[in-house]
Amino acid sequence: MKVSIDQSKCIACGTCVAVCPEVFVMKEDGSVDVKDEYKDKDIPSELESKVIEAKEVCPTAAIVTKE
Numbered sequence: 001m002k003v004s005i006d007q008s009k010c011i012a013c014g015t016c017v018a019v020c021p022e023v024f025v026m027k028e029d030g031s032v033d034v035k036d037e038y039k040d041k042d043i044p045s046e047l048e049s050k051v052i053e054a055k056e057v058c059p060t061a062a063i064v065t066k067e
Contacts, residue, residue, distance in 0.1 A: 001043050002066045003034055003051050009062035016054040016063060022047055024054065 003023065005016075012032045016024040023043060025035050043051055055063040 001048050001051065002040065003038065003043055003055075004064045005033055006062045006064055007031070007033075009060045011060055011062075013059060015057050015059065019054040019057060020047065020050040023051055 005024075010032055012026070012030055014026055014032060017026050017032060023035060023038050024032060026032055051063075051065065055061075055065060
């Protein structure tokens with residue numbers, strides 16, 4: 001599974017970072033993004049459930065996953 005953030009929807013609330021800090025990061029400019037080591041790469045299977053949880057609790061549905 002791959003994950004990205006639709007920056008046009010993201011309000012940088014940080015919920016995804018709170019749920020899955022292994023994959024998501026709050027950047028110095030206040031935006032939220034996928035950590036560099038996971039951009040355009042498959043998420044380790046042991047983190048997939050946390051990424052899905054982050055996607056489900058995102059208030060603006062900004063988290064995009066692809067199998």
